[in-house]
Amino acid sequence: MNLFTFNFKNVISIFLLLLGIYSLLLMIIQPKVIMFQNIQQKNYSFAQEFIYGNKAPNIIVGSSMAARMKNEFLSEDFVNLSFAGGSVLTGLQTIKKSGFIPKTIYIEENIIFRDKDQKLIDAVFYPLWWKVKKYIFVLQEKYQPLNIIISKLKGSYGKSHEEYMKEIRNEHIYKMNLMIHKKNLIMPFILDQSKLDNLKSLINYFEENGTLVFFFEMPIAKELENSAQLKRQRDIIKNNFENEWLEIPKLNKYMTEDGIHLMYKSAYTFSFTFQERAESLLEEIK
Amino acid sequence: MLFNSFPFLLLVLATLIVYYNVYLKNYQVHILIISSFVFYAYGQPYLLLLLFLSSSINAIASYKVYYSQSKKKKKFYAILGVSFNISVLSFFKYSPLFGVIVNDLNSIGGIGEFLIAIPLPVGISFYTFQGISLVVDLYRSNHQSECPLFKVPKDFKKHYINTLFFISFFPQLVAGPIVKAYQFYPQIKTKYFFDVEFEDAFKLLTLGYFFKMVIADNLKDQTFWMAYPYFESFSSLTLITLLFGYSIQIFSDFAGYSLIAIGIAKLYGYNLPQNFNYPYISRSFSEFWTRWHISLSTWLKEYLYIPLGGNRVDKTRVYVNLFIVMLLGGLWHGAAWSYMVWGGYHGGLLIAERYFMQYTSFHTIQNRLLDGIRILFVFTLVTLGWLLFKLPEFWQAVLYVKSIIFSTGVHRKDVMMMIFFYSLPIVVYYANYLMRSEEKNYLDNSLIYAVMLFLIITNSGSSGEFIYFQF
Incomplete structure (x- = not known):
């Protein structure tokens, strides 16, 4: 066999x-994928991980926050099905379509009315194909060769947990992003009724x-907490749903890197803290 | 229907099976018309009517142009055909732009909203240009001996079927290559399975799908960060890398589409013209336009630039002609001022280059280093122009350039690394072109095609529409 003609x-x-060979390697080694090529792919992989196995009884849905x-x-006992750049609706729809009924669902309220990512849902539940992908690892987005390569690189040369824990905020970037968020969050909030109905x-x-x-x-950053848009959104949720809120105290001890995303x-x-509060809330309800 | 979707693969396969059935060999054109209509109707069924109407009017006008006895009548039908195509294109493509202007003037309530709401039929810019080509080619073939001739059957029904086929042939319907009538009509005849150049088709399809699914679709998820306001918080190096990535993405996306279109047409025995010829190794802007979207640039040259006088007029007029052609070429891409600015930008570059070449002999110096500098210079300015494609508002493009110069934002190492990975195959593709000889093409071997197939299956990006579908 001449490979060069x-x-x-x-x-x-x-x-x-x-x-x-690649399928066999995946089955034998089962490499740990800790890095993805882009957000979209990370979201696909998280959705697939959930659909194909990672089904804890308590599920968190939300956005990149x-x-x-x-x-x-x-x-x-917990699994986080929050999607970067995505929405609560995408998470809820994914759980529903997977047929799984969890014990509890925790819904992030900060970005609750963002459009659901129909493209993601259609892709991960593509008729028949999504069942095939469960058994043929090589077809799963998570196991793309480049993901394995960059995960290996990150594992060898990337920051460790301790180094991440010591990370210092870049104040310049923080202030720049904070300004952008402030500018966006003072805009009047217009409710899209269809999204509220969908959520209900x-x-x-x-x-x-x-x-x-x-x-x-x-x-989130203290300066943004009571911005017009967020207050209005909070009111809408409180007026339309009687569900309990998971109150987490001392919000201001947390640092964000850009005003809305935690470091x-x-x-x-x-x-x-979230898990502790969730467990005690469940105890209270019992 | 996307080229990288299951329904499309099914359509291609089903059509192939029926198409080469010996008992149906007299109906091959009919079979391809039906498949093309299924392909087009899949996304926007009601706009099939427009495609049908456009094909019908072009069939009538072209038949009349060919068979009318008097020159006057021929001219009349030719003008009618061209006017119809331009009207359809203007109405559907540019009404929203006029709608915005009307709304801004706020003089006539309701009309602005109506114009904005007019849907943009997929592929309209491509099939109306093919309609114009048909009418003009036939008109010219009667009058200019140098124009390639093709015969129109006396039987109108046959010509009508051929025209429906020419306008709607699905591999090139929605994003080209723009096929000229004189290139296509002579090819319409019975095709045989054993005549198909399968090896060529396989190579074109593999390379096309690799460009689209592995390179463009993966880069798309990195260049996503070029959107406003994200880019404001990135460092200059990140912004330059993103822009470079977009340049590679748009090439891979469109060249990939064209290769797939040409490959699929080959499966049915038709040869579509080459649309990309390594555009990023151009040493001048005029050379770039002989290598990028060749079917559009030759169309504009043959049906607009030459009729305007081309190079046969005085210098100032040549500059004006160049500018008009590029401006309209820009506007052809979409009903937005940024496309017009993009066209004007390229027009300006072509004029400046022409002017410079008239008064210096710099371009005649042959030297590898100088060639490298020329290639880099052309690539940089062409890439800068893509900002007007990527960012929907002109002010955002200006802000992006400002950010490149003044930004103190963060380095996105992850994004830069990914852009490096996915641009590498394209760099290798170009390097191979520069280094290959007639005897040796380093990429034309089994291993490379097998690896491309492997990566298409295992490392494709999330499926995205082809950038040129919107035009």
């Missing part, structure tokens, strides 16, 4: 060989099936 049969043979609570920070119907679906649904807020250390500590 073109021959159709050789192409197919080498291709099948590569695919076979709640996504800061990494699954590594949470106990086995999804919450009803889970409650009818016995799931307890709670709202919570991710800590690593803060996200780490917040995740523990």
Whole structure:
């Protein structure tokens, strides 16, 4: 077989060989993927991980803000299905379509009315294909060769947990982003009724099936907490839903890197507080 | 229907099976028309009517141009055909732009909203240009001996079917290559399975899908960060890398699409013209336009620049002609001022280059280092121009350039690393072109095609529409 001239049969043979070897390696080694090529792919992979296995009884849904609570920070009873750049509706829809009924769902309220990512939902639940992907690892986004390479690089040369914990905020970037967020959050909030209806119907679906649904807020910079848009949004949720809120005290001890996203250390500590509060709230309800 | 979707693959396969059935060989054109209509109707079924109407009017006008006895009548039908195509294009493509202007003037309530709400039929810029080509080619073939001739069947029904086929042929319907009538009509005849150049089709399809699904779709998720206001918080180096990444993305996306279109057409026995010829190694802006979106630039040259006088007029008029053609070429891409500015930007570059070349002999010096500098210079300015494609508002593009110069934001190492990874194959693709000889093409081997197939299956990005679909 001469690899350096073109021959159709050789192409197919080498291709099948590569695919076979790679599939086998994935099955034997099961590499840990800790880094993704982009946000979109990270979201796909999180959704797939959830659909194909990672189904803890307590699920957090939200946006990139709640996504800061990494699954590594949470106990086995919790799974975070928050999508960067995504929305609560995407998370809820993914759980519903997977057919799983969790014990509790915690809904991040900060960015609650963002559009659901229909493209993501369609892609991860593509008819028949999503069932095939469950068994053929090589087709799962998570196991793309470049993800394995960059995860390996990050594992070898990236920052460790201790180094992340010591990270210092870049004040210049913080102030710059804070200004952008301030500018955006003073704009009047216009409610899209269809999104509210969608949220209601999804919450009803889970409650009818016995799931307890709670709202919570991710800590953000003090200057943004009571901006017009967020206050209005909070009112809408409180007026339309009777669900309990997971109140997490001392919001201001947490640091954000840009006004709305928690820094690593803060996200780490917040995740523990979150779980403690969630467990005690469940006790109170009992 | 996206080229990288299951429904599309099914359509191509099903059509192939029926198309090469020996019992149906007299209906091959009909089969491809039906498939093309299914392809087009999949996304916007009601706009199929417009495609049908456009094909019908072009069939009638072109038939009349060919068979009318008097020159006057021929001219009349040619003008009618061209006017119809331009009207359709203007109405559907530019009404929203006029709507915004009307709304801004606030003089006639309701009309602005109506104009803005007019839908943009996919591929309209491509199929109306093909309609114009048909009418003009036939008119010219009667009058200019140098124009390639093709015969129009006396039987109108046959010509009508051929025209429906020419306008709607699905591999090139929504994003080109823009096929000229004289290139396509002579190819319409019975095709045989054993005549298909499968090896060429396979290579084109593999390379096309690799460009689109592995390179462009993955870069798309990195260049996403070029949107306003995200880019404001990035460092100059990150912004330059993002812009470079977008330049590679737009090339891979469109060249990928064109390769797939040409490859699929080949499966049915049709040859579509080459649309990209390594544009980023151009040593001048005029060379760039002979390598980038070749079917559009040759269309503009043949049907607009030459009729305006081309190079045969005085210097000032040549400059004006160049500018008009590039301005309209820019506007062809979309109903937004930024596209017009983009066209004007390229027009300006072409004029400056022409002027410079008239008064210096710099361009005649042959030297590898100088060639490298020329390539880098052209690539940099072309890439800068893509900002007007990526950012929807002109002020955002200006702000982006300002940010490149003055930014003190963060380095996004992750984004830069990904752009490096995904741009590398394109750099290798170009390097191979520069180094290859007739005997040796380093990329034309089994291993490379197998690796590309492997990466298409295992490392594709999230599926995204082709950038040129919006035009």
